[in-house]
Amino acid sequence: MNILESIILGIIQGLTEFLPVSSTGHLTLSGRLMNLISTENPEHWTAYIAVIQLGTLLAVLFYFRKDLILIAKDFIGDNLVHRKKFKEQSGNSKMGWYLVFATVPVAVIGLSFKQVIEGAFTKNLYVIALSLIILAVILAIAEKTGKFSRKTADIKWYDALIIGFAQSLALIPGSSRSGTTITAGLFLGFNRETAARFSFLMSIPAVAASGLLEFYQSLKYIDQSGLINMLAGTIASALLGYISIEFLLRYLKKNTTFVFIVYRIMVGAVILILIGRGLILP
Numbered sequence: 001m002n003i004l005e006s007i008i009l010g011i012i013q014g015l016t017e018f019l020p021v022s023s024t025g026h027l028t029l030s031g032r033l034m035n036l037i038s039t040e041n042p043e044h045w046t047a048y049i050a051v052i053q054l055g056t057l058l059a060v061l062f063y064f065r066k067d068l069i070l071i072a073k074d075f076i077g078d079n080l081v082h083r084k085k086f087k088e089q090s091g092n093s094k095m096g097w098y099l100v101f102a103t104v105p106v107a108v109i110g111l112s113f114k115q116v117i118e119g120a121f122t123k124n125l126y127v128i129a130l131s132l133i134i135l136a137v138i139l140a141i142a143e144k145t146g147k148f149s150r151k152t153a154d155i156k157w158y159d160a161l162i163i164g165f166a167q168s169l170a171l172i173p174g175s176s177r178s179g180t181t182i183t184a185g186l187f188l189g190f191n192r193e194t195a196a197r198f199s200f201l202m203s204i205p206a207v208a209a210s211g212l213l214e215f216y217q218s219l220k221y222i223d224q225s226g227l228i229n230m231l232a233g234t235i236a237s238a239l240l241g242y243i244s245i246e247f248l249l250r251y252l253k254k255n256t257t258f259v260f261i262v263y264r265i266m267v268g269a270v271i272l273i274l275i276g277r278g279l280i281l282p
Contacts, residue, residue, distance in 0.1 A: 001048075001226070001229055002229065003228065003232050005034060005036065005229075006229040006230060006232050006233035006236075007232050007233055007236045008030070008034075009027055009030060009031070009036075009048075009052065010052050010055060010232065010233030010234060010235065010236030010237040011240050012027055012030055013027060013053065013055065013056060013233070013236075013240075013241070014055065014056060014059070014236060014237040014238065014239060014241040014243070015240050015243075015244055016244075017053065017056040017177075017178070017237070017241055018056070018060075018178050018196075018244040018248055019176075019178065019244060019260060020139065020176050020178045020179035020260045021132075021176060021179065021260055021263055021264055022128070022131070022132060022173070022174050022175060022176035022264070023049075023053075023056075023176070024049060024128075024174070024176075025132055025174040025176070028045075028049075028125070028128060029125065029128065031045060032125065032280055032281065033280065037123060044218070045123065046123075047214040047218035048230065048233075050210050050211045050213075050214035050215070051211055051214055051215045051230055051234065052230065052233045052237045053207050053211045053237070054207070054211040054212070054215065054234055055233070055234035055235060055236065055237030055238035055239075056207070056238065056241035057203075057204065057207045057208055057211060058234075058241075059238045059239075059241030059242040059244075059245060060200050060203065060204060060207075060241070060245060061204065062242065063242055063245045064200065064201060067201070068201075068204075070092045071092045071093075071096045072096070074089070074090045074093040075092065075093045075095075075096030077093070078093035079096075091152075091153060094155075095152075095155070097157065097160075098155055098157065098159075098160035098198075098202075099160070099202055099204070099205060100205075101157055101160040101161045102161065102163055102164035102167065102202040103164060103205040104161075104164060105164040105167065105168045106164060106167045106168040106170075106171070106206045107206070107209070109171060110168070110171060110206070110210065123173070124282055125275055125280065125281075125282045126272075126275065126282050127172065127173060127174060128173050128174035128268075128271065129174065129267075129268040129269075129271035129272045130174070130268065131172050131174025131268075132174045132265070132267055132268035133264065133265050133268035133269070135174070135175050135176060135179050135180065135183065135264065136261045136262075136265045136268070138183055139186075139257055139260070139261050140258070140261050142183045142186035142187050143256055143257060143258060143261070145187070146186040146187065146189065147189040148186070148189070148190070148191045148192065149189055149191070150188065150189045150190045150191065150194065151190070151191060151194050152194050152198070155190075155194075155198065159185075159188050160198075160202070162184055163184045163185060163188070163198065163199075163202065164202065165184075166180040166183065167180060167181050167203075167206065174268075177199070177203055177206075178196065178199050178200070178248075179260075179264075181195070181198070181202065182195045182196055182199050185198060192252035192253075192256070193249060193252045193253050196248055196249060197249065
């Protein structure tokens with residue numbers, strides 16, 4: 001992989017990480033078309049994807065920096081400095097707990113199925129195409145049945161846990177972390193902007209943990225030029241990731257997710273057609 005290819009992948013990662021369209025699916029399809037995925041060592045590709053996700057992690061950290069500072073400050077204050085019962089804690093402190101609750105399912109499932117996630121099965125384009133289409137249908141149902149009445153202040157611990165389980169479904173490539181969590185939020189009655197905002201915040205622990213772990217493990221087979229290429233891709237994903245967050249939160253204030261639903265179905269169908277005609281290997 002050269003530096004230009006890495007930057008292109010970083011741009012794709014940044015554009016698709018926060019939109020409910022599956023960054024992993026788009027990256028894997030792009031990697032196949034660019035002949036960058038090794039069938040002998042598919043875990044190398046998984047590691048690369050996880051590392052450039054650190055760019056989008058930087059984007060979400062910077063975008064929500066003020067919120068995160070307040071959450072950390074109140075969480076420490078209400079739980080360590082002046083210990084309070086949960087119901088007496090501030091909204092920011094409770095949000096800190098909600099992020100913890102939401103992270104537990106993906107951490108447990110991710111560690112339990114780490115070898116499967118890093119294996120060839122999850123690079124299979126059939127899996128990605130079907131996930132794109134199936135989640136699109138589920139998201140469409142959520143759009144049709146959602147109440148859109150609940151806001152951030154209405155989040156409860158069990159909402160965080162349910163959305164956390166939804167986040168674990170994003171371990172299936174093509175599902176989309178933001179797609180599964182926003183869908184769960186809509187089913188729970190939250191408005192679109194609140195569902196997206198919580199989705200972005202809850203992604204921080206999981207992306208940080210997986211990205212840093214994969215980066216550490218990938219050092220053994222990444223040379224200096226590979227490290228530079230990966231850094232270029234990470235910077236590109238950070239810049240485009242920030243733009244994507246800003247765009248989606250503004251977009252969902254007045255619009256539905258149906259444009260993404262249609263897009264997911266179209267991409268999934270195109271992948272299946274390309275495979276069926278032998279133009280790309282599954």
